[in-house]
Amino acid sequence: MGVQDHTINILRELEQxxxxxxxxxxxxxxxxxxxxxxxxxxxxxRSGIAIRAFANRLLHLGFPVSVVGEISSPHTKSGDLLIIGSGSGETASLKSLAQKAVESGVDVGLVTMKKDSSIGKLASCVLVLPGTVKTENHRQREQFSQPMGSAFEQLCFITYDAIVLELMQQLDETSETMFKRHADFE
Incomplete structure (x- = not known):
């Protein structure tokens, strides 16, 4: 089996x-x-890499966004939203962040494979992406499965882009209007 076959299997897994x-x-x-x-x-x-790409596109759509931990992030307020990407919903640093958000009156949105996870229980909205968390790969040995949550991370990228497309439609945005918000210092 070569790279082309693996690519086709990845695309089939993501489609399913x-x-x-x-x-x-x-x-x-x-x-x-x-x-x-x-x-x-x-x-x-890797989920963090995908969510940073999503933050970038939300910025291009005109939303006020910050990646947590960046020095330019403002103080939170009621009415803000924290979006966390975590396949397991159990990453310790992200659980702590979600708890702090809830205590501060900030809504939490979670993109995950585990709705009933610790972060999922704190979230006001959850978007479940099907897949296998990195510690469960042994459950799918008899069928094709990518290692350690790769399918989740790839589906995050695709789903975030699908959300952007839906928001473009709802907000009457185009690539041209979004490009006006694209960084010009690169």
């Missing part, structure tokens, strides 16, 4: 997982984004 997405969860998530005064985003590891 995408077919299980709950659009009502996604629409609720989008409504929370649209109503937030400020959006903070955070993830760890």
């Amino acid at each position: 997982n995408a077919l299980k997405l709950d659009d009502s969860q996604a629409q609720n998530f989008i409504a929370r984004i649209r109503n937030a005064k400020h959006i903070f985003l955070q993830g760890a590891g």
Whole structure:
């Protein structure tokens, strides 16, 4: 089996997982984004990379956004939204962040594979992406599965872009209007 075969298997796995997405969860998530005064985003590891890309596109759409931990992040206020990307919903640093958000009156949105996780129980909205968390790969040895949560992280990128497309439609945005908000100092 070569790289082309692996690529095709990855795309098939992602397609099967995408077919299980709950659009009502996604629409609720989008409504929370649209109503937030400020959006903070955070993830760890590869999920963190995906959520940073999402933060960038939300900025291009004109939303006030910050990646948690960046020096330019403002103080939180009631009406803000913290979006966390965590496949397991159990990452210790992200659990602590979610708890602090709740205590500060900030809504928490979670993109995860585990709705009933610790962070999921703190979240006001959860978007479940089907997949296998990195500690459960042994459960899928008999069928194709990528290692250590890769499918979740890839589906995050695709789902975040799908949310951006939906927001573009709802807000009457185009690539041209968004490009005006793209960084010009690079």
